[in-house]
Amino acid sequence: MHTRNPLRSLAFLCCFAALLSWLAGCGAGKLLLNRETVAKLSYTPSSEHRIIFFEKLFTYDQSGKQRETTHQIVRVGQNANALSPALVVHDNTIDKLLEFEARVIHSDGDVETFSSSDLTNFNLSNSRQIAERYLKSAYVKEKITPGDLIETVWVHECTLPQLGIQFSLSELDYSAENISCSIEVRVGDTLQYLVANDNLTPSRKDTLGMKTFTFKWKSYAQPSHKRHELEKTNRAPALYAVRGPQSWRSYGDWYADLLASKLQAGSEVAKAAHDIADSKSTAKEKLDAIFEYCQRNVRYELVALAQGEIIPNHVDATFARKYGDCKDYSSLMHAMARSVGVKTDLALCYRGRGREFFDEMPVSQFNHLILHFEDNGRHYWYDGTNRVGLSGVTTFDLVNARALVIEKEHSRLATIQESADNLLSITGALRGNASNGLSGDVTIEFRNQFAIDFFWLDFQTNHEKMTTYLTETLQEILNEDIIVQHLAWKSEKSNFSITATCEFPNCVTSLQGNSYTGISRVLPALLPREQGTAERNLTFYFPYYNRVSLDLTLADFMIFGQPEPAKLQLKYELPVGPFDASTRTNFHSRLDSVLNSFSVAHKLTHRPS
Template identity: 20%
Template sequence: MKQKFLVIAMLICSCTNTTWSQTEIGSSRIISSQRKIIIQSQDKIIVHDKKRIAISDEDKKRFAGDRFTESKFAQLKKFEARLLSASGSKIKVLDKKDIEESTLSFYSIYNEHKTKYYSLLHPTLPYICEKYKKYELKSSFFLPNWDPQWGSIDVEYASLEIVLESPVKFKYVNIGAIDEPQIFQDKKGHTHYKWEVRDVLAYESEYHRTPEATFQIGVKLFAEEFTLEGYQGSSQSWQSFGDWYIDLVGTRSNFKVPPVEFAAFKKLPVEERVQNIYQLLQEKTRYVQIYLGIDGWQPHPVDEIHKNQYGDCKDLSMYMIAMLEQAGVQAYPGLAFPRNYGWVDEDYPGNQFNHCISVVPLPSDTLWLECTADVTAFNNPPAGLEGVNILLVKPGSSRLVRTPVSPAKDNKSVFTAHVSLTTARKAKMQGKVVFTGNRAVGARQGLWELDYTKQKKWFANRLAEKAGDVRIDDLAIKNLKTTNRPLEIEFTATLNYFAKKAGSRMIFKPRFFHNIYYDGEAPEKRKMALYNMTRFWDQDSVTFSLPFGYTNQRDIKSDSISSQFGKYFSRMKPEGNNLLWTSTFVSRAREIPLNEYADYHDFMTVVKKQAGTKFVIRKLKK
């Protein structure tokens, strides 16, 4: 499902006939940001946005620019901008020739959208940028959210004002430290809602913060009733929103001339039917965006998808549902918002989605089918669709359902290798790595479209990111496009400068494939919950053959730690003239609330330290 209407929520609009006040420039900051949304009807909303920005730093010049994506439902009416000196004299004024336009999209073949944008630049700092934008939305379905914390810059003052020239019902959700709006009527009897904030600090991200944490202060808006191309809808409840979507889809999810080939699957058990048809979908179709009509929400007729063998998420999901129906299996669309984008708030029904999947309820289980990704296995959606609220769209009983979260043991990366160390500090190795679950999805995404040379480069980066020069001598990949089986990679490689020399000793890190990263803030500085994309299980078993004349300086050494968040274990064990190093890191922690962060930080700090252990071998005296 198209995502650019979510971008509208971040776009800017302004009030006309405004006098710009003069000020000393001072530090870079947004001096004032004012948005006015005039709701004239369900099908006509005018948005004005005005900003006055002090720009004193080179890296803040980007704030003297803007962009807007036009579509059938969003039209830009005006761009205005100028740069002023501290005294108020004009430095530069936006000209029509400064405004550029683009319709390019990697996945699109038909596109009614075009993005207009500009950057108003001047070499000499400081200056004031004053910019204004006006645009029209042709459905209250796309009411924009208001996020005054606009990037990495402080905000002195910001306001949102909604003017109801028509009694359109809407809901609002205050986010963060923001007061309830002032509500008043003007002389014409129009109701106004006005929010104001002052002295908003620049947004500062944190290590692995939850996606929704980027929206720290502002207002989310939902139209309780809306019209989209004549389709009347309601967000009074998830049931009513689902009913609207069913009406929008209509008969487009039904074959006019049912293909005969899918009926043959009826002789198989139900789950096998679903799996076989899902495999056909992956083999024969491809993901393509077609931005025509109500392109972000309404699917194209399944007969077209069957003929063309391409479509976007809603097209391919509806096609999957239609094929399953011919095979005697009932399935439904599931509207989703992947976890890496944010979170669907169950208390506020409405437009919170940007993706669609197919859902197959069974008596003892539910199958979740991601229909746009060739790299995902059957009933194993990518990590971004785990543990999320999905609107299961069913006639008479649409409701939010929570997708399952896979356990760590289902997402394994198991690395085994034999490494011969040389006196020239090289490591010559032969080994194998096996990926399952989300670990396999991630690896397949990286390798899927690459030729052999680029596949070797990809693996070299994974093999020894910081271990000196790497040469992949041979690479054999098994089950790359057989997604229902583990992905296996066999290799031979040479790592130059693998070890460091210090006199008669050589020092090396045994961990060179599954690197463990953690850069979380100290608990007293942390303000946000922490989010890891997936639970996982990484396992290593590496035999090191020592160079002739060298010996290990230590006996058996092991490290271990276990907690509610996971466990870590590693051991180096001498075996004749070899060293056997084994390691297991299990991460069970996906979302860590702020009140548990200190314990998680302590756990990961120990894991990171233990994972960085180096080993020393020394040359025997003659």
């Protein structure tokens, strides 16, 4: 009788499986590089994790849809133990994941490969945000060790190509080399591009019916210095591009069409608008009333389904739910205003200061939607998102931001102007204390745009948390070491004021019988430190309060030779930026002049009691 040795059969099966696995590792996946190419990659040896190959490809598929392929190889550094074993990719309705392949080439020769069928999907919706966003991950089974290569490729469909192409080297997880970004353009089409923060021109390669522009960076090291506080936030080399003839006007038309069906107000919205606005006489008053209603009745919530990052919910739905995000707020106010005959326009902008905007690149450089209203040549901006804002003006972080006003066939860029009524006023009387500090009552008043954040907080939170927040604010904007003993606040029309009994420690210097102090000793956080030349050349914006009036009385001191109580006084207005090479110099000379007064040390003597 013929018997088979089961162990031998098992050994054969194992060998066969290993062979299959090796073959899979070598040639697996149509998107991965072949092993020889990987082996030939030149890179700088490093003990840190390093991207040794990074490629972005913007192409068309056979049906003409636009795709974005991201391909990277990371060489694992010494700190492999801390590296997450998850290979992660994002998927949403604007950048829809089509394909995924990955491979880990272990330094011992083992290879693990992954495809879309290995991905576990995490829906990112939660109570804070409901959105069709997913994080997908595959898990590496074998231990990742130094020298391993992790290669990942993912392909997304760009479902809204009008948004344009943006690729910043700051997106890279580690320092990188062999970086390229290629964009296919159909013959007959044009490519508008801009390389920010770098001098780079693309190479061009023509194939049948297609031109390919390739931008290459030999390497990119993550910045070693912290961003200077006056430096722009998008400082890394970045590519902005769009295919075909696109202008801000055509971009606006496209966006207006995209939103049109969402803005048709039903009868309930229209009725509410009339109820709110009909008793008002002017267009501005009607709009203010609608703004006030939305501020009070609509809360901020993010529900962004089906390209919802770009497209708002229908205004009827927002009105019924009484919640929404910035797009929903603005669309609702817009629809209500139009229902009562007030002509408003939606406006796209970027919330967050310090980001450079490129007028010449008509691609999406926005993260926020507000409402624009023009009345007798005056421009008003309504930002419903803040819950407790001021009608006609934005929060301060939008001052001087560029906004794309969306008006069919007339969309245009505009600048959101700063309100001349803004002011930070600091007044009070202080006395010296035993430990070289000053103590007393101070009133800090925030006027107009400066007040909006505080109104919102006062509405948002309770007394105890507000006390904590305001104390932290005083530490942040006046003096990190301030000791607040008592604090009260009040909101009045467009002003918010804080009254504090407090101590400023160590702000009086005693030298050989004399006392010295100055504004920079008492309120060091009010203005930035003096900058070196290199830092000055990077100045892009002024993130501090720029309109300030200071009047502090030092009740028991007098300035040498003068009988009345000493005063620390300063008043200034500074531009907030953004600055370019020509406006930067003027800004620094004005700042220097303010800093001179700010830093001066006054020689004080005690007043007779």
